[in-house]
Amino acid sequence: MKKEIEKMYEQEPKTWYAKLLAAFLVAALLAWSMSAVQTGKTGGDGLSVAAKIISGIFHPDTELLFDFTTSGVAYLLLETMCIAFLGTIVGAVLSVPLSFLSATNLVPKPIALIFRTFIMAIRTIPAFVYGLMFIRVTGPGPFAGLLTMSLCSIGMVSKMFIESIEDLDIKILESLDAAGCTMFQKIRYGILSQLFPDFMSTLIYRFDMNLRDATVLGLVGAGGIGAPLIFAMSAYKWNQVGAILAGLIVLILIIEVISTKIRVKLTRG
């Protein structure tokens, strides 16, 4: 019995040198990247600054938090949600043709490659650069933020869309064909019913992400909760930061719970 076990142990592929090499490589990379870490001048002792920030965040400015006018947290959150919602929808509308054109089971490979590179190029440009471009179109405000969100969504949304399109079960279409269905019926019962749950689940997930990323828009004045948050931070008004963050965190947590529930329901049918 023991001999057999030993025999099996000997048969185990020896990978220790590959592991050693990988570990060595990672260590070397880390040592190399350590060289970049430098700290600049702070306005005082780092720890005391951190303590101030944390105490401010835990004592939020309740006046701002429960202010229901257009400068209060509630309205800003609503505006942010609207930006994220419409941004997701516009992004989806733009992504659908792009992803059909870059699915390798529908179009020839070179064309798909071109569109994929195009999508990646869209994804590379940082959000605030888009924000600056759209402010020229619409002027500062939530509208520019919405358009920025939609372009930023394209990268991830179309990547997921492409995956679901490439996973399409062709057999269903063939059986519909055999049953004598028309083109329209094939699309309605063969394609739409396969893609719809995946697409919806992607979009709900993206809405969730857009809500998190919406603060970036504030950098360039493209609406949403980002601008007041950043102003409050650069003015060291940590109580206001606390109020805004509290609202944002609660909203995101609620949306996350709801979106996870819906997505679980969508995938399990």
Place this chain on the structure above:
Amino acid sequence: MELYDKIFKPKKLTLANGKIIEEKRSRTPFILLLLLIATVVSVRITGFSLATVIKRGNQFFVILGQMFPPNTGYIGNIWGPLLDTIKMSLLGSFIGGVLAIPFAIASSSNLIKNRIVLSIVRVFLSIVRTIPTLVAALIATYIWGLGTMAGTAAIAVFTFAYVGKQLYELIETVDMGAYEAMEAMGAGKVYAFMTAVQPQVLPAYLSVCLFCLEGNVRYAAILGYVGAGGLGLILNEKIGWREYDSVGMILIILFGTVLVMEALSHFIRKKLT
């Protein structure tokens, strides 16, 4: 949803054998109505107008047009910040990824049976996940000053939250048979985890980390905007000076870097699985 069924009574169908079955009414109109209301409210609040987009859409391409041809003379000044960005994301991803391991283990319901510990760690993870990266970066710059340290910290926080959640979901879906067998043979929890659970999650964990690293290069470019070092710093500066041809060059280099990183991580992930 039960209320919905009460208002719109299910359709009654009589089968050939006389049995009556109920078909629930489709929810689609209800959901469509909700979506429509949400869209109308959003259009009102954000001031969306298609006419503006069509009329002034060409303005969008003004800056884009000024980026081409890119200023190739500027390329020499890009390499330093680019390397900073890559170093920041490497170190940040590593720290975040390693820190995430104990938290992920503590929030996996199949390893930890204590419900109180589970829910505390999970709530902590989701709160960290909701902190916008920009806010983390700004706070980091107040603590560590302007520079790459702040950016690294922000990336580490972001990676920690993301990898933590992914990893605990991975651990929860693991086949527990081997773990139980190890425990039955008298192995300690740590030993059983290392031999039974770790080999199952390691490839997926590494690929999540690599995916994160790839995204972090992109994030690191934004971090410069708040003074957290790297490529974003010069990007912000050039935008401020309206030297859009230099901005174009930076974006092209960033694009190339992201392409290379994506190809590399795709290659490694394929090897892992």
